[in-house]
Amino acid sequence: MLFGIDVGGTHTDAVLIDKEKGVRAYTKIPTMTNDLLGSIRAAIKEILSQEKNVKIERFNLSTTLCTNAIVQDMLEPVGMLVSAGPGIHPENFRIGEYYEIIPGGLDHRGTEISPLDLDYAKEIVNRFLKQGIEVFSVVSKFSPRNPAHEEQLASLIKDRAKFITKGYKLSAQLNFPRRIATAYYNSAVWPIFVNFLDSVEDCLKEFNFAPKINILKADGGTMTIAGARMYPVESIFSGPAASVMGIIALCDIKEDAIVMDVGGTTTDIGIFASGDPLIEPENVRLKERPTLVRAMKVKSIGLGGDSMVSIKNNCINIGPKRVGPCMAVGGDTPTFLDALNIISQECYGDKEASLRGIAQLNENLSCVLDKTASEIVEQGCKILKKEVTDFIDEINERPIYTIHEMLEFRKIEPKKIYLMGGPAKLLAPYVEREFGLPVIVPDFFEVANAIGAALARPTMQAELLADTEKGIITIPELGITDKISKHYNLKVAREELKAKMEDYIKREFSWNLDIKDIEVIEESSMNMVKDVFTVGKDIRVKCQIKPGISEGYEKGVRCICNR
């Protein structure tokens, strides 16, 4: 059986899934913010109380640990060695207290413009080590085109540090400032995250489980625990992606659609284009700094079930402050969920308490409580609608680079809304009215995120770059650099990249994927012309393994997505 767990900011959700019978057990418990391991342990216990004789083959975990560590600045000092050729001065990208620029540079084709000043670099490394630095990151401009400078820097540190992040291994994407930030955070969260992973392994042993452990990523895929030990930064913001994966597992989406996961603090919005979830091309931002961590296109809005509601001068204000829980389940401040509870046909907790809460708010007592509550809910739905509309407009404005794309460009026009999270059922009719679109609330809507976590499979993106003038190919993500002949072409490049990715997935995940699961997302082959002669080809192929649901599990969990 598969175990999926999403340790979120408010709740920890867990499910146990059987291939044939679907969801066997599930739970939703409050997250103990200062004891994430404790939350995991409690969730496992709860699940085991519902289902006996469990054998867990795979344990998929989505956790906010790294996100929290970054947000709360609980970071390890990182020795940053950065080198750059001409362009914007790397001083602009300074991050952390130990950031040094090493002279030397590469150009846009990876040709060395000036060699690294290795003597100076040695001095810096020695100084950092003397200052007690244990983790390092090495980043050079254009390293995905040629990793030589990063490798030279790393070889100076080698066994003298606990951990080194090499920038080019994070992504083939060109973006030096993001590479710097991502490499920094990757090393900065490494000690705390690796420590946590050790405890999780121990914890599972306590229960006599020895499953394969995977960690959720923000793009809706998984990485192995070994991968997570190398790239802990990839585990940030995996929660919203787990929600989207849950919807994919539960519902058969074919059209343009909106997914909303209404949580306690926030509502996460995801977008589907013809049934495919959109991957964020802009990547995740950490403390205002964009990174190379790929994420699903998800927008978080500061409006959830536990959002505080207030009324001032007849003006309703909802969120973004979270109080809670709502009064219906024993809180002391009225929330959005209390308002919803009053006007809803269905009942959540103590309706009387909700009524008392909204009554507190009502300045004008002559007014009927029902009316106030429905105004609050209406206002909430209006906020959701505005945010969703802005989000889709922004997506429809994304840049493109070929005439083909320009002419084929299709605007996203959602036809349905999939609603999940605790308040989903109560909220559905009001969202439907506000958006004028059919709303679907699937079974297990409260723990769809944990289902998504349990069933997510590996994702991967890799780019192959061939320069036939130089006679070199590189696949930065796989650490491959190889010689090629003058006759190397796009077709060979495409096949080579797919084969290398297939090998990697088999080796790392023991997953015999279908080669059809590897799709080409960008490819080009352009002549390199010197004067008027073609001297070679610049070939680029980018492939991905899209996020998806583990094979064979769909029929067990898929619900009939009618209302």
Next chain:
Amino acid sequence: MQQVKNRLGVIFFPAFDWAISPTHPEREERLLYTMDQLKEEGIFDIPGITEYKPDVATIDDVERVHFCFPDVKSNVTDSHLISAGGTIKAARLIMEKDEDKAFALVRPPGHHAMKVVHGGRGFCNINIEAIMIEYLRDNYGIKKVAIVDTDCHHGDGSQDIYWHDPDTLYISIHQDGRTLYPGSGFTHEIGGPKAKGKTINIPLPPNTSDEGFLYALEHVVLPILEDFKPEIVVNSAGQDNHYTDPITNMNFSATGYATLNKMLDPDLVVLEGGYSIQGALPYVNLGIVLALAGLDYSYVKEPDYDPAKFKMDTKTMDYIKRICETAYNNYFSPPQSDITLEKDGDWIVRDKEIFYDTSYIVEKQKEYLYDCNQCRGVLKIETSSTRVTNCIAIEAPLNCCERCLNIAYMEYEKAKKRAYSHIQFIDRVNKKVLK
């Protein structure tokens, strides 16, 4: 974190799937390394610099400017309409106050496309700056516009389109036409009889480097702009003055281009030529973007750049100074006599022969300008080419007087009765195109 002084919109459209021919300089990968450099620098992550998708220009947008024969569709591809649409997007961004400045980093270019279009000239089919400017005039009521063309080749197309327009100041700094395509742009070319001094040419000798360009900018371009007081300044930013460009002979640098843009401070920048796709474009475009946004560009240097190699000698600088003085006087006190002026009744006439090097077409034109004392006058052109013969074009320009508008309609009615193969009538007053 870098703080921009000006919010900048960049419309980046490299048209990776379009070329004139596989080894043509204006080909698919022209902006490939520029894209790599801009992405690696994280340009679009800087708060205040935003990347946008181009609009697609409509046939109406083209017909507002050009007389296309036999029609627009036979002269443009989707790529041309997207490139022109990129400039329109740029214009809209600043007019709607979304951005302070905008850079249309698009291809194919346009500044060799003239008023009448029978095919492609100098890699250009339609004039993307003119399409942008006339869009601005029709949609936002802009009147006075200045184009500063810093492409290495004389922008004979832009010059032709605005030859008779006193509200558009066209200044071109380029390599001397005696040494480079298209062989025009000499100091005596100063605009038509109704727009004298509104076309200014600054032909510079081969091997001019930063010092010479910036001298011309400081001593000619800036004082003229100060006097003309345009509502919008456009830089036609060709990048083929660069010392590595394979088809020209100048010695301008990336820092030079950036400094030029910092001093010029244009509202809109449109990419034109520039064919050193590895050695120049990545650095020049980066420099221009940073300069426009008001950021530091002093570390944007070509790997092989050595300013000492491009030091200008006194003799050449003296020559440049003399050219600049002539150009300056051409604006402030344009010569009134014109030995080439020919009249036929109330019409001022010109004969022109135009060669379309890209499409290999020859065109013969007779241009008539109504000599009006109220406005710039009706324009009428009889044109034949080796592709389409016996066409006529009539334009009632923006802000033309009532009499000229009537004359234009009379000419149109007259033309319909004759055996022209194609008639194009642009009525800018009523925003109409009749055929």
